[in-house]
Amino acid sequence: MAAAATTMSMSMSMSMCSSRNKHYKQQAGERSSSGSNKPPPPPAPAMRKGPWTEEEDAQLVWFVRLFGERRWDFLAKVSGLGRTGKSCRLRWVNYLHPGLRRGRITADEERLIVELHAKWGSRWSRIARSLPGRTDNEIKNFWRTRARKQKAAAASASSASSLATTSCSASSGGSGGSPQTPSSGRGAGTTSSSAVTESSSAPRGHDEDAELVDEAHTAAAGQSHPQQECCYTMDDQFWNDDITAAASYVVDGGWGGAGHIATAAPPWSPVWEYCSDYYSLWRIDDDDDYSKKMLDDA
DNA sequence: AATGTATTCAACCGCATAGTT
DNA sequence: AAACTATGCGGTTGAATACAT
Known part of the structure; x- marks a missing residue:
């Protein structure tokens, strides 16, 4: 600031x-x-x-x-x-706003964002209230960037693995996906949005981002330690x-x-x-x- | 050094909701 | 109660910048 x-x-x-x-x-x-x-x-x-x-x-x-x-x-x-x-x-x-925090999102903040996104979906302003000095816009942008990166990573991983699998055994119906990226897959996409839909008002759009939240959701759901509702509101x-x-x-x-x-x-x-x-x-x-x-x- | 590509982030838009008249 | 206005939110876009070739 x-x-x-x-x-x-x-x-x-x-x-x-x-x-x-x-x-x-x-x-x-x-x-x-x-x-x-x-x-x-x-x-x-x-x-x-x-x-x-x-x-x-x-x-x-x-x-x-x-x-x-x-x-x-x-x-x-x-x-x-x-x-x-x-x-x-x-x-x-x-x-x-003088209270704004500049600079990159820290690892802690990222963890929190992932967690809260799993909980609330893309309700950025709400998430932002738990991150002092961060704006909804900032978080939204961060999430998109992150999602894109994950998508790219998943894509490259799946293409690599599909190359490997095609050389051994044909098909298996696609969806390859790396072990640690649950799905990148459509079917899983629906389930994955559970965390999102679970949130009182589900996010409207389901774009590339949403497909990529899976990982985050499952990760966050796994540990989901109680989050203090809000430590600091804007x-x-x-x-x-x-x-x-x-x-x-x-x-x-x-x-x-x-x-x-x-x-x-x-x-x-x-x-x-x-x-x-x-x-x-x-x-x-x-x-x-x-x-x-x-x-x-x- | 020049060019192309990817990434980031500020800003806009449309819609929803709350508040006021 | 209805109409109007102000504010807030989420999604999207495009310019600026960083990075790679």
Whole structure:
């Protein structure tokens, strides 16, 4: 996490003049110039897509710090990022969140993932809650990669063994598969999904991944030591703590190293144009303790 | 060194569900 | 109760990067 922040601030300073940001800057310019007078509600401008720039990141961090991790549509609109709320949330959750753990999945984590996947199927967000600092997306990607590798390994193993068997005895109805890869086979595939189907809401898709879970399932089922349901959820203490961390990141100069960003405005904050009465925005739900707290903090 | 291939990961999409009006 | 909105989730895609030839 610290690493993430460091990386971020590093790349941020590096990218201040990167060509990658020109497009964004241009867009920002267009936006701000168009708002000389009270702009009428914008006619749903095309939303920005694709990779986020460091400036966008910084801006998002700032606004999340200000408004909290909710009301993403509102936040997206007010921040002027030109992104959908969905996109903002995703960026925050999967990349900007200071509590995120970077780096490869460790062996322990892998074991846990295998175990939990056997238990819950591809309910990635649920699995992710048991892996502090890991996102569902990350785990999902990891699993896919892992599955592909296993598939490749199984394929090569089976082809090797089939070569061997064809030289000795013909056929035996295919399915060869290596001894330790239970099946790679269709029939077994159905049984293998037992672990998956067993989970309350079975995963919808059954693709290559699912076929490859067999091994994991059987392995995990074999030992299945009781798993503490959750040691750490993304939305309680961990999550909340990190808001503070996010704040400190910003304060520590994540944004241009100013060191006093908590009260300063973001580099470009169309919120001031979008709504000249900033505080009135807050009054919308003034009764919201969370909002008040955030305001106070800011 | 150049090119092709494989792998990784960030981001998008569509759908489901919860919450609000 | 119905309609609408916001949020969250899982699946999928494509660009960037790493690795092999």
